[in-house]
Amino acid sequence: MCDIIWCRKCNTVNYLDPYYFWNWEGKTKCAECGTVYYIHMIQGFMYRGPEERPGEEPDILPLYADKPYEGYARYMPGTEGRTRPYQCTPRDIYLGKPDPVKFSIRGKPVRGWAPQPPSTGVLGSYGWKWDIEKLSPDVWQEYQEKIKRGEVSDW
Amino acid sequence: MEAVKREVCLEDLPGPKSQGELEEMKVPYEEYCRKLFAPGREFEKPESLKGIRWLSCTMYIFTPHSVANLAELGAEVIKIEVPRMGEPMRHTSPFNEVYLYPMHDSRPMTGTGFGYMNANPNKYNITLDYHRPEAQEVFYRLVKISDGLTECYRPGTFDRWKQSYRYVQEINPRFIYVWGGGFGYGPKAFGASYDILGQAHAGLASTTGFHEDFGGHPAKHSNWVIDWYSGTQITVAILAALNWRRKTGLGTMIEFSQVQAATRCLGYGVPLYHRFGIVRQRWGNWDTQLCVHGIILCGKSDYPDEKNPQLKYDARYVMVSAFQDEDFKELCAVINRKDLFDKYHTHKQRLAPEAQMEIYKALEEWAADKTRSEVAKTLSDAGILAMPVMNDKEVYECEHYRQRGTIRWLEDPTFGDVLVQGGYSCGLMSETPRRVKWIWRTLGADNVKIYHDLLGYPMSQLQEWYEKGII
Numbered sequence: 001m002c003d004i005i006w007c008r009k010c011n012t013v014n015y016l017d018p019y020y021f022w023n024w025e026g027k028t029k030c031a032e033c034g035t036v037y038y039i040h041m042i043q044g045f046m047y048r049g050p051e052e053r054p055g056e057e058p059d060i061l062p063l064y065a066d067k068p069y070e071g072y073a074r075y076m077p078g079t080e081g082r083t084r085p086y087q088c089t090p091r092d093i094y095l096g097k098p099d100p101v102k103f104s105i106r107g108k109p110v111r112g113w114a115p116q117p118p119s120t121g122v123l124g125s126y127g128w129k130w131d132i133e134k135l136s137p138d139v140w141q142e143y144q145e146k147i148k149r150g151e152v153s154d155w
Numbered sequence: 156m157e158a159v160k161r162e163v164c165l166e167d168l169p170g171p172k173s174q175g176e177l178e179e180m181k182v183p184y185e186e187y188c189r190k191l192f193a194p195g196r197e198f199e200k201p202e203s204l205k206g207i208r209w210l211s212c213t214m215y216i217f218t219p220h221s222v223a224n225l226a227e228l229g230a231e232v233i234k235i236e237v238p239r240m241g242e243p244m245r246h247t248s249p250f251n252e253v254y255l256y257p258m259h260d261s262r263p264m265t266g267t268g269f270g271y272m273n274a275n276p277n278k279y280n281i282t283l284d285y286h287r288p289e290a291q292e293v294f295y296r297l298v299k300i301s302d303g304l305t306e307c308y309r310p311g312t313f314d315r316w317k318q319s320y321r322y323v324q325e326i327n328p329r330f331i332y333v334w335g336g337g338f339g340y341g342p343k344a345f346g347a348s349y350d351i352l353g354q355a356h357a358g359l360a361s362t363t364g365f366h367e368d369f370g371g372h373p374a375k376h377s378n379w380v381i382d383w384y385s386g387t388q389i390t391v392a393i394l395a396a397l398n399w400r401r402k403t404g405l406g407t408m409i410e411f412s413q414v415q416a417a418t419r420c421l422g423y424g425v426p427l428y429h430r431f432g433i434v435r436q437r438w439g440n441w442d443t444q445l446c447v448h449g450i451i452l453c454g455k456s457d458y459p460d461e462k463n464p465q466l467k468y469d470a471r472y473v474m475v476s477a478f479q480d481e482d483f484k485e486l487c488a489v490i491n492r493k494d495l496f497d498k499y500h501t502h503k504q505r506l507a508p509e510a511q512m513e514i515y516k517a518l519e520e521w522a523a524d525k526t527r528s529e530v531a532k533t534l535s536d537a538g539i540l541a542m543p544v545m546n547d548k549e550v551y552e553c554e555h556y557r558q559r560g561t562i563r564w565l566e567d568p569t570f571g572d573v574l575v576q577g578g579y580s581c582g583l584m585s586e587t588p589r590r591v592k593w594i595w596r597t598l599g600a601d602n603v604k605i606y607h608d609l610l611g612y613p614m615s616q617l618q619e620w621y622e623k624g625i626i
Binding site for chain 1: 250252255260261265266552557564572614618
């Protein structure tokens, strides 16, 4: 049984995730009260510990911690000094706002930017076909240059 | 007696002249399939649902996907959205940043998010505000000339607007009406519907992820799998209803609760409770019925120098299956742990939780100094099923998918160069293959086509409706 480390002093559950910590020996620190614990886990079972090790430095911080008796108040990964950062963030270039592009990853034009030229149709709706040369001449020009440079591929 | 002279000698007919020749002339299966399914030549063949017209009063993924299936198979689908605004899924994009433009003239800086992808291909797009009295006649006229409708509003909403099955049936008795939503009639009738609700309420999330003892929590799938699944289940019901109508001439009402549909995925879970009073526990990446049959972690990434953490850190998992005695014996030999086979030489022994913990630990220890590819190759060479847990980049680069046309680039008429996989992942059909004509249309792009060309309203009328915000 491993909770993984349930700090009885402040009733905080500290998770070492991911699960390869099932087989782990070392010291970690409670995210809430900072108590350092030594544990030795074998196949997910607490073989030794948790034993308090006051004054010692932890080997690793928990990844995440929560307090089940307090409506699951929690420390998210990467809270400074309390939990370690989560390395698998989706990608460092996620901006959280529209990321305009004019070409797909294989180099062909795609309407990934705004504003587009206003519709030539009626009722505010757009015509059927994106005639790149006519509607987006600058993109068309750039596309021709990309073709010359060999930057357009099938995949 | 004189033999009758045959007009045509068998020898003169085209085709094989002997058993040997016949064998030679048979096209090998691989070549046969490549010719039969020919990726990229779908548009040369007919469409199975051509002639069916369907109204799609849907939002998000679940109900739109039920209709997308029909559209990919050739039905003429008319999607009705809120004027100027569009349905919410247009504004739901991964990390709020991946959009294609334009959406509509009235909102020049607003695009349609990639979340809309795969649930709305091949649909014609019109706008209509059902609340307005002028809209009712238009709606009824569409019902008269259509085969069916799918809607996802809260139970009874369309009934309140006099658009539900009991009303439209009187106009068109052959009409097939689908309501798709969260709970359906019953004590929780007014609950809304989301994929995560389906996963949670049906009990699926309770058995996904590792047990809390191992640091796990109930986990939902990152993607909205129950939305995609439920949508497909609706399509199955629609196709059955179409066949019933072909035989009887009568329509059907399909009432589809998403939380109910998701319980079908529970497998043996609920019957297990009925039999033993046991509540099934989570067992993560291992299996409760087969061992070894799980996903293990390797020590080294296949892409140590990549910037993207999903490649740098996460490309370390391999699925391994070796539950048959002889496979397990081989696996133990490969990882140099023959003692494990001596200890757990029957499948029944291996299946015990304690055994699984020991076996998977040994596998991960063996894999600790290897990359994912090394592990997969070593095990495959030994005749054991092992496959890297692929990510999106690897799915895109997978030659198997490329040759079968599962993943392909589409020159979308409105938006240009886009990658699609939805329409080509649902099983190949030799005579009437699915196809993606366009990923989606701009908001109200087909108002003129439907209201003017199909229903015959004059352009001046359309202009008036547009100015009043009815369309």
